[in-house]
């Protein structure tokens with residue numbers, strides 16, 4: 082059994098828009114998978130279905146043996162502690178130091194109020210320090226998040242996600258706000274720590290060259306349909322045309 086097994090996933094938004102159609106794929110622990118496709122192809126929708134923010138219309142999403150589409154809100158809240166998320170806009174707490182933001186990765190393991198800052202045990206603090214070090218940011222540990230550069234913020238957010246000790250890491254356009262050079266550095270940090278910890282990582286990304294460089298595997302979405310699933314070297318020009326072609330775009 083695979084760590085992640087998605088079968089026949091369909092997502093229809095309340096306005097009737099079918100954002101995902103019959104999406105099926107499996108992925109294993111430690112795999113780095115890039116998801117590419119035009120704007121509106123359904124990349125973010127797919128990640129939101131996996132962490133339960135969108136409820137699948139049809140199909141199943143089995144993570145580590147448990148079907149996310151069948152979970153209650155309470156079960157989902159518990160399962161989300163094992164699902165790390167990295168956003169384009171970082172989602173850090175501005176006024177808190179970098180290290181405290183990293184510790185926030187442990188919040189999912191706490192009863193809500195007891196999880197307030199100051200209640201992290203020694204093992205958790207060591208884990209947070211370790212993860213900040215792995216993204217080369219230990220020297221910024223006490224710096225307020227809003228005083229960090231964009232690249233530093235995203236590395237804090239990666240360290241936070243790893244401190245969750247997740248089964249799966251979902252990154253939605255993690256480098257879309259960064260310049261090309263920083264994008265390479267941040268993706269290389271992300272891929273390295275995820276591989277070291279054997280965390281399955283799905284990365285939505287617009288830059289195909291970066292997907293080729295950092296992912297073990299690429300999934301191409303077009304209008305909610307998987308039109309490619311394979312290794313970077315199998316992604317030919319003809320397939321790129323299928324993923325990115327301009328015809329057949331839905332009329333708004």
Ligand SMILES: Nc1ncnc2c1ncn2[C@@H]1O[C@H](COP(=O)(O)OP(=O)(O)OP(=O)(O)O)[C@@H](O)[C@H]1O
Pocket residue numbers: 094095096098100118119120121122123124125126127
């Ligand atoms: N809440 C919603 N209600 C209705 N339609 C939505 C909703 N959210 C997204 N959509 C539509 O679903 C489609 C897929 O959106 P999604 O955000 O998943 O695309 P994406 O591939 O992430 O695009 P981008 O590259 O621009 O981030 C789009 O046509 C979008 O307009």
Ligand SMILES: [Mg+2]
Pocket residue numbers: 124125126253285
């Ligand atoms: Mg998106």
